[in-house]
Amino acid sequence: MIRKGHSTFLGIPPLLAVLGVLFFVASADVVDLSGNDIDRWSHSGSAFVKFYASWCSHCKQLEPAWNHLGETAPPGVTIARVDCQQEKSACARFGVKGYPSLKLIKEGQVYSFYGRRDPDKLREFILSKYETIKPEPFPAVPPSSATDAPANGGASKEKSAQGEGSNKKETDKETGTGGGQPIKSRVAELGDGNFTSVISTGVWFIKFYAPWCGHCKAMEAAWEDFALLHPTDGKGRRVMIGQVDVTANDEIATAFDIRGLPTLKLLMDGNMYDHVGTRATEEWARFVDGGYLQTRSEKIPLVHEHKGPDHTILLDDSNFEHLTQAATGATTGDWFVLFFAPWCGHCKKLAPVWRSVAASLKGRINVAKVDATTSTETAERFGIKAFPSLIFLRHGKMYSYEGPRSASALEAFAEGGYEGLEPSPVPPVPSLVSKTFSAARVFVSETQTRLLEFCHGSPSGAIALCVIGFIGGISIALILQTRTQQQRKRIDEKMQREKKKS
Known part of the structure; x- marks a missing residue:
């Protein structure tokens, strides 16, 4: 009996090894690339990046479809992504000028995707449609000096070519002409806190930029020079020059739907006009002096300004139940809670409204927010599946809000509007067992991701995974065999004792 069981157990390891490999391969996810990881496809293989x-709001909207593509990718195609804020040199090599940029790398050729970004279209592109696109060769790694220059100095090629005269001009600009006093920049730095009030009057020509953007750095000196020219529009009005760092002002970047850098917009009389010409002072002067009339106008989007203290209470897994006492409905009062995600565009639009609600209800109702991407335990407890999600907690009951997201509507709901809804009981605080299972799920997910990154595009990695699976299977088989033998021995001993008694 034991021998038969032993042979059965020895058949388990190969099966576990195969199932383990299939499990990790079937769980294929999106691979985050860094440094020169992308060079593994410079001559062979396929990756959709x-x-x-x-x-970038469009990047965030694409996230679900891209993750789905990662799970259903055709065999042999790696689905990957590159964060251009972290990997500036890689994005510069591939000529990325707008976000998101999708590129299929196949057999040393690069095919750029243009079209509707839904899973079916993306999958169709990597299967066959890419053949209709003229490819570009895989870009070579630039010399280290060329790669480092923009990061260190931000100087453009044109500026370097100007030589000594250009350096003198920069020196004069910084120290003044003969007086030894620095000339104050005439470019206004705008942000979430002052944007709306500043641009509400006059005519503004705004540059949207990022500190890491090479093209933004290259035009920096020209932008300063243009501000010193005191340009005027076609009606003789002074044009003010400003700039917005989109990496530090998410609200403005989202409201203006900034996709490429640098982006230049002329704002006047409630309308805005996109500049799409060359980046030179003469071209900008023509544009603001009437050239903008040749482009399509759009209404200037509303950007809420953050003024005064933020009365919103930040909750997380560690303090949620302690502060709200949601399960017992005890002594801390009523709570109006926003569950959000940092990448969610609708959450960003709601943020200033939520601050206003918190200020208005201060002292009467606790207004709070939870980052569901980091406080996963609390998000799972309340069944949060969409963002933003709003829940009102009162006396151990909860009410879900699904109405308009205006300050007046939210305040009216918290001050009594919830009474017209059927409440649900507040979910209990997660037990130690459920917390353990949740931590285990996170551990398994992170382990899968690490193993995928290790194995993708690496035959030796796949072989290593098979070996690990085989060894793991052997170990489990031996453990099961030992336990079975011990159990059989106890049963035999029990039968012997009962036989003696009889």
């Missing part, structure tokens, strides 16, 4: 920026 998304070049993105964390502040």
